[in-house]
Amino acid sequence: MWLFLGSECLLFGGLISTYMLYRGRVVNGPHPSQIYDIPFTSVSSFVLLMSSLTMVLAVSSAQRKDDAKTNLWLLITALLGATFIGGQVYEFTTFYREGLGFTTSLFGSSFYALTGFHGVHVSLGIIMLLSLMGIIKKGKITGNKAEVVELIGLYWHFVDIVWIIIFTLVYLIPS
């Protein structure tokens, strides 16, 4: 998993640096400072950050062999992740209505590619969390249950740390 996450650093590194390079390239459509809604994105960031807490509490419960609490924390984590994705869908829809399409400008293309890729990772994480809940309920994990929960947790925390970087470099630092 750590090796996979190391390789994911390279993927997101490419997307982030491409965005940094192109964020000022706006010929058509709105400029980043004209469309970013910092208060809204701050709340989304906070939601994703708190999902990391609920995920680590799920791992902790799994290590205590408390299946009920593990599933509860996994469900809360998935719901927080879904809230974040809902916010991203709302943000994309708003940006599109304000004139920023995928092909409007280099800024638009790199922005949607970066945040969209991250959104796909969060969505996959939600599917993994819900699948894990189902597997735990059915008692299909024969080995160390806590280790399986921790592996999914590592992936979930990774998407959180990627967002920590995106939130600062994309939203808070003006182009």
Added chain:
Amino acid sequence: MTTVTETHADTHEHGMSDAGYIKIALILAAITGLEVSTYYVNFGPLFMPALLTMMVVKFVMVVSYFMHLKFDSKIFSFLFYVGLGLALFVYITFLATFKFFIA
């Protein structure tokens, strides 16, 4: 004996209790609040270094405590930080090639 069992049950296998994780989350939330404040308050020349420092602190805290890298085998830290370092080197070189750092 009961006390020992309870302490073990309440403490994470990797060395942190649930209360410890909550404290870390509160610190992360506070740092996020500070980050957002830079959007509203003029920090002058400190703006960029402060924002980047807070980003790195949050990153390291999540990786160290929530991802347990601080308590795990050093080989995991090696794999992750080598990947991260490689990514930073490649993409800083990439950005420098396109004269990103020249005003």
